[in-house]
Amino acid sequence: MDRRRLGLGGLLRHPLTVATPSVLVMLAFFFAPVVITVVYSFLTGELFQVSRPITLGNYESALTLDVNRTMALNSVIIGVIVATVTVAVGMPVAYWLHFSAGRWATPVISLVVASMFAGYLVRIYAWRTVLGTNGVINSGLSGSGLIDEPLGFLIFSRAAVTIAELHLMLPFAIVMLYAAIRPIRLDHLEAAEDLGSSPSIRWRRLILPLMAAPMASAWMFIFIVSSSDFVTPQFLGGLDGQLIGTQINRYFRESGDYGKGAALAVLMIVFYTVLYLLIQGGLRMAKLNRIEWD
Template sequence: MADTTIEDTPEPGPRRRGGLAGMLHRSDALRGYLLMSPTLLIMLVGIVAPFVILLTMSLWTRSGFEFDTTLTLANYERTWNEPIFGALLKRSFWISGVATAATVILCYPMAYYVAFHVHRNKMMWIILMTLPFWTSYLLRVFAWKVILGYEGVVNSGLIALGFIDEPLGFLLYSQEAVIITLAHAWAAFAILPMYVSLEKIDKSLLEAATDLGDGPAARFLRVTLPLSMPGIIAACFLIFIPTTGDYITPALLGGPDGVMIGNFIQLQFGPANNWPMGATLAIILMLWIAAIAAVFLFVTRLAARRVA
């Protein structure tokens, strides 16, 4: 009987997919973009498209009661030549910068205390600190208008304690009133990112600094503060960017000295009916904020490298 040999046949390998399915199987980047496509579409429709419309409108001009859609840089030239626009920008950046610094300085100790000294029910502490900010922004602005008013809580309290004989008129309708209100209104946006940054710090690093002879002040300056800098930077951006274009608080509490660029933009889109000029001021404000943010990031990264 003849011997029969069975030849080994190679096992079939994985079939190579073709078309779009094959591209998705082979490319991790393409799969990632496909998963992000709904978000990218929303960003494209909700952010890019309005910006393009605003930029196009800024190149128009108003002719009587109608808009001339001929593209021109006349609005940008006007904002460059008339000093009122530069003065409004400087005032807006000053008020927003002071409010941002005050908010971060006042909120950092609260975030530090919860991160390092509260060991139970931390979420309850966070909720309690942010509870006042659950109310309407407009209601909080009106509350500060009552507090700082001519017969408000501050003036009445100072008179009752005998510190002043008559109410202080400069508390309301001033830049100081705008700064105080903005600092309070945006405090929650400073506490949360700084708390998260402080909570992530490895406590063993602080113990090591103590073993090496650092006292509380040196340990804070050399370890805690540099490691919490991402939260501080995030808080600065979350406060500075929206407060620069705020128009509600200056309109209700600012008075003539507290008018900001946001009020002028609202005026152009409202009673003045000069949408091209309003769009131009909005574009200029965005460019200035982007430039300031870029410089701020560059300086902070440079400082972090020197510290490291």
């Protein structure tokens, strides 16, 4: 018989107590909707409803329709570009903020966070002002005599969606990577320097290994958010910049075919899960998945 006495403090600090609210929230707002979506994906869609018989037709449609493949490819291309560029830019910024910015670190990171305060749609519309036919870039180039006709590809294109997503996602990358790099002490760099390592070796053999897992997490997060976006493509995408989220939205909100929409959504979840497992596997093989700070 366990005779240990559990005090109030101990009870509140018990792992089960601490984890319970998060677990309940995840069960209610993540796990349950995912289960419902999976169930829907195997049922026959009617008008804004699903019913029996059970079918694989939704998956067949999702996998064979050209439009789905086109939009999925767009999503992957834009997601990879946005995630890679934002992490590549965010990492040096985080490094500078932590090791070199000194008293500027707080104001700069505050500005990065403040840039997210402007509404999502406001920032998308701002890009229209910048990239538009009569926008800042075209007017500037035209005024300086560099172009005779406005550059039409700047807006309502895959390029426009990519540029806007880069802008929307970069603050997230910087904040995530800055939070991850803070435990690395200057002592580590100084010790490496004292041992004769050059800046590139310090970057390659000290910083990157320690930051690999956080960078992978940031990459994955930004990839998921940017590749599944359906609002930015609506405002900036034209006909060649539509992403897979747009098609899912149409199934759910226009045709009311919950079965097909759910099948596409489940395939996206599966794709993201496989990608996540591959990244984790890669980190594990490179022995970069578990970092001991002390």
